[in-house]
Amino acid sequence: MKTLIGKFLFLLSLILASAAWASDITMYKHPQCGCCEKWANILRDQGRQVTSKGTYNIEQLKNQMGLPSSLRSCHTAIIGDFIIEGHVPEKTIARFLADTPVGARGLAVPGMPIGSPGMEHPTRKDAYDVLWFDQQGNVQVFEHID
Numbered sequence: 001m002k003t004l005i006g007k008f009l010f011l012l013s014l015i016l017a018s019a020a021w022a023s024d025i026t027m028y029k030h031p032q033c034g035c036c037e038k039w040a041n042i043l044r045d046q047g048r049q050v051t052s053k054g055t056y057n058i059e060q061l062k063n064q065m066g067l068p069s070s071l072r073s074c075h076t077a078i079i080g081d082f083i084i085e086g087h088v089p090e091k092t093i094a095r096f097l098a099d100t101p102v103g104a105r106g107l108a109v110p111g112m113p114i115g116s117p118g119m120e121h122p123t124r125k126d127a128y129d130v131l132w133f134d135q136q137g138n139v140q141v142f143e144h145i146d
Contacts, residue, residue, distance in 0.1 A: 025050045025084075028061055029075035036075040039087055039118030046090050050077075068137045071108035082106045087116035092130050092143050103134045107142060116145070 025043060029036035031054030040050040055061060062069075062076055065083060073086025083106030084093060096107050108131045109116055115125025132142040 023080040025077050025079050027052050027075055027077040028055055028058060030054065030058055031056065033074050035087070035112065035118045037118075038120075039075065042117045043090050048090070066135070066137075067108075068133065068139075071110050071131060071133060071139065073108070073110060074112055083108075086110065087112065087118050088130055089117050089145065092145075096132065096142060101132050101140070101142070104132045105135050107132055108139075 025040075025048055027036065027040050027050055029052065037052060040052050043050050058076070062072055065076070067076065067083060067085060071085055075086065077084040079093070079097070082097075082100075082104070085106065085108035087109045088107050093107065096104070109128060110131070111128075112119055113126045113128035114121045116128060127144065127146045129141045130143045130145065131139050133139045
């Protein structure tokens with residue numbers, strides 16, 4: 001019986017993740033930011049629908065969303081009810097959507113780490129953390145990337 005329930009819960013998580021991915025991704029960025037478009041193109045190459053919206057009021061938008069300043073990067077994406085801040089890898093987003101921590105509001109890669117998606121460099125790749133956060137501003141590491 002436990003095996004059957006486990007299989008059911010796993011399938012339910014896949015369905016919910018698929019539903020979230022079925023939502024279009026809207027990315028807000030500064031109009032001249034090139035690394036943001038590189039990140040969006042990586043998601044597009046994986047079959048994701050990404051709409052890019054340039055705005056000179058990106059910080060105002062982040063404030064309205066309640067995004068803590070310590071988590072901010074150059075672009076903010078919305079997938080369903082979730083905020084994806086910065087250069088979060090596509091595979092990490094997929095894992096987050098399939099197994100979302102209870103109470104999570106989104107994922108963030110603060111700053112602009114060299115070697116993260118959209119910030120590729122021919123000879124350098126910095127380690128960084130992908131963080132998940134909740135509505136109260138609590139933050140935990142979701143994945144460490146070397």
